[in-house]
Amino acid sequence: MSVKNSKFISFHSDVSQIPRPDKFTFPFYYEPHELAVIAMSQVQEYLETQTEWEHNFGLDDRQEGLVIGKMFGVLVVEDKQGELGFLAAFSGKLADSNEFDYFVPPVFDLLDSKGFFRKEEVVINEVTIQIDQLEKEEAYLNAKRKLEEASKSYLKELQKYKIEIKTAKAERKLIRENSKDLIPEELEALLEDLRKQSIREQYFLKDFTETNKKQIASLSEVVESFENQLAELREKRKNMSNTLQGEIFDSYYFLNAEKEKRSLQSIFQNTIDHKPPAGAGECAAPKLLQFAFENELKPICLGEFWWGASPKSEVRVHKQVYPACRGKCEPILGHMLEGIETDENPMLQNPAENKDLEIVFEDEYLVIVNKPAEFLSVPGKNITDSVYTRMKEKYPEATGPLIVHRLDMSTSGILVLAKDKQVHMHLQKQFIKRNVQKRYVALLDGIVVKDSGIIDLPLRVDLDDRPRQLVCYEHGKRAVTKWEVVERRNSQTLIYFYPITGRTHQLRVHAAHMLGLNAPIVGDDLYGSKENRLHLHAQFLQFTHPITKEAVKIKVDAEFT
Structure with a gap:
C-alpha cells in the first residue's frame, strides 16, 4: 500500500452529487463546505470508536491522566485519477506520539529517534543532568547553609551590639551631666575612664565586623565557585538549545502548490518577532497541505474542529469548527497557499456598506448614535468606513477625537460622540472614572440557572490568535461583569450585562467561558457559533451632560429582544 493510499481516506457516503467549491477555503474565516462537514463527521465517528490508542480528551470522567483537548483538521483532496477523498490531521502530539496510520505525519518529526533533534537533545539533557547534580552537591548545599546562617548571625549580633553601644553612650552622657560638682582631679579621671570605655567599644565593634566579614567572604567564595560553574553550564545549555532551535527552523520547510520550499525561519523572518513562535508548523492545516503537495493531491476545501473539553484559559467547544490560528499559521499558510485561488477574505470587505447610522440624541455639544452590528467604531487596518469617518463627514467643523468610547465591530x-475637545475630555473622564451607567442586553446560547451574579475573570490577548482573548491569572488585566437574567426561552437566556471594567471582548468571554456563564452569546463567531449577527447590544447609557450638568438617559432596544 502506498503512502498516499495509507492516508487517503474515502468517504463512507456517496458525495459525487455534491458540487465542489469554486475556490479553496480561506482558512482564517470560513463556513466549512459541505464536503468538509461530511469529512469532519467521519473523523469524529472514528475518534468515538477507535481503540488503537488512548488519549484523555476530558470527555470521560472515568479516564485518568492529564486532560488535553485537540484541534483536528480535514483536507478534502482529489488524486490524479479524479477520485475524491480526504486527509486527517491533529495539532501537536496525540497520545505522546506523532505517527498514526489514520493521520498524516508531521512536517518535521521532533520525536524521530534517528533525527538530529533527538541526538542533540541527548547531549543537552546530559548538561541538564550535570546542572541537577551540581545543584544537589553536598558541599555546595552546606556552604550555602553556613553562609546563610553566618550572615543571619552576624546581622543579629551586630544589631544587638549596636543597641548596647547606644545604651552605654546614653549612660555615659548621664554620668557626665551628674558629675559637674566633682573636684577637677576626680572629674578628669572620670572623663578619661568614660573615654576609654567608648574607645574599647569601637575597637570591639571593628574587630567583630572584620572577623565576621572574613568568615562570610570565605563562605561566599565557596558558594560563588559553585554558582559560577552552574552559570557556565546553564549558558552552555542555552547556547546549545538556541543552536538546535536554529537548525530545526532551517530544516523545517514547507511546500506550496508549485513545490517551492521555504524554511520555517525564512517564513517568519519578516514578522514582528522575526522568529517562529513555539509550536509553529505543528497545527493541522500545515500538516495537511504539506502531505497533499508531497503526494500530488489537489486541495479542494479545509475544515478544522475542536475535540474534547475546553482548556481553562480559552473558550473551545467540543466538535465546534474553528479557523486556523493567525500567530502560528498565517505566515506559513500565506506561503503554502500561493498559487491557489481562495475564497475572498471577508475581513477585507466593508460590513457597514449600505448601513445607516441612526441618531438617537443630538444637541450642539454631542451626538448619540445607535451603531448597527458589524460596523466599526473607528477606522480599521483595512477598512476606513466607521462611525468616526461617517460623523467626521457629517460634522466637518467638529474638533477633537469625536469618539468618546467604543463598541466592538460586531x-x-x-455610542456617544463629542463635538469639541472640551466636551470629549469631560465625557471621557466620566467613562474612565466609571461614573457612567451602562447596560448591555445579550441572548445566550444555553440556559443560565442562576438569576444574577458577578464574573471576575482576568483577560489578555491570545498572542498566537489575535484578537481572541484568554483568561489569564498571571498576565491578564482584571475584568469584572455584573449580570442578571431577564428571561429563559427555548434553550436560550436573555440577560443584562453591567460591565464594571471595559476589557476587549469582556462580555463575550465572560459569557462563553466555563468559569463564567458557560453559555456563549448567540452569533459569536469567536467564542461560540456564527449566526446572522452577534446578539449583543449596548441598550442603556446614563451620564452627566458636560454643559447642562443634567442626567442624560438613553435607551435603545435591540432587535433580538
Whole structure:
C-alpha cells in the first residue's frame, strides 16, 4: 500500500452529487463546505470508536491522566485519477506520539529517534543532568547553609551590639551631666575612664565586623565557585538549545502548490518577532497541505474542529469548527497557499456598506448614535468606513477625537460622540472614572440557572490568535461583569450585562467561558457559533451632560429582544 493510499481516506457516503467549491477555503474565516462537514463527521465517528490508542480528551470522567483537548483538521483532496477523498490531521502530539496510520505525519518529526533533534537533545539533557547534580552537591548545599546562617548571625549580633553601644553612650552622657560638682582631679579621671570605655567599644565593634566579614567572604567564595560553574553550564545549555532551535527552523520547510520550499525561519523572518513562535508548523492545516503537495493531491476545501473539553484559559467547544490560528499559521499558510485561488477574505470587505447610522440624541455639544452590528467604531487596518469617518463627514467643523468610547465591530447599540475637545475630555473622564451607567442586553446560547451574579475573570490577548482573548491569572488585566437574567426561552437566556471594567471582548468571554456563564452569546463567531449577527447590544447609557450638568438617559432596544 502506498503512502498516499495509507492516508487517503474515502468517504463512507456517496458525495459525487455534491458540487465542489469554486475556490479553496480561506482558512482564517470560513463556513466549512459541505464536503468538509461530511469529512469532519467521519473523523469524529472514528475518534468515538477507535481503540488503537488512548488519549484523555476530558470527555470521560472515568479516564485518568492529564486532560488535553485537540484541534483536528480535514483536507478534502482529489488524486490524479479524479477520485475524491480526504486527509486527517491533529495539532501537536496525540497520545505522546506523532505517527498514526489514520493521520498524516508531521512536517518535521521532533520525536524521530534517528533525527538530529533527538541526538542533540541527548547531549543537552546530559548538561541538564550535570546542572541537577551540581545543584544537589553536598558541599555546595552546606556552604550555602553556613553562609546563610553566618550572615543571619552576624546581622543579629551586630544589631544587638549596636543597641548596647547606644545604651552605654546614653549612660555615659548621664554620668557626665551628674558629675559637674566633682573636684577637677576626680572629674578628669572620670572623663578619661568614660573615654576609654567608648574607645574599647569601637575597637570591639571593628574587630567583630572584620572577623565576621572574613568568615562570610570565605563562605561566599565557596558558594560563588559553585554558582559560577552552574552559570557556565546553564549558558552552555542555552547556547546549545538556541543552536538546535536554529537548525530545526532551517530544516523545517514547507511546500506550496508549485513545490517551492521555504524554511520555517525564512517564513517568519519578516514578522514582528522575526522568529517562529513555539509550536509553529505543528497545527493541522500545515500538516495537511504539506502531505497533499508531497503526494500530488489537489486541495479542494479545509475544515478544522475542536475535540474534547475546553482548556481553562480559552473558550473551545467540543466538535465546534474553528479557523486556523493567525500567530502560528498565517505566515506559513500565506506561503503554502500561493498559487491557489481562495475564497475572498471577508475581513477585507466593508460590513457597514449600505448601513445607516441612526441618531438617537443630538444637541450642539454631542451626538448619540445607535451603531448597527458589524460596523466599526473607528477606522480599521483595512477598512476606513466607521462611525468616526461617517460623523467626521457629517460634522466637518467638529474638533477633537469625536469618539468618546467604543463598541466592538460586531456589537450594536449606543455610542456617544463629542463635538469639541472640551466636551470629549469631560465625557471621557466620566467613562474612565466609571461614573457612567451602562447596560448591555445579550441572548445566550444555553440556559443560565442562576438569576444574577458577578464574573471576575482576568483577560489578555491570545498572542498566537489575535484578537481572541484568554483568561489569564498571571498576565491578564482584571475584568469584572455584573449580570442578571431577564428571561429563559427555548434553550436560550436573555440577560443584562453591567460591565464594571471595559476589557476587549469582556462580555463575550465572560459569557462563553466555563468559569463564567458557560453559555456563549448567540452569533459569536469567536467564542461560540456564527449566526446572522452577534446578539449583543449596548441598550442603556446614563451620564452627566458636560454643559447642562443634567442626567442624560438613553435607551435603545435591540432587535433580538
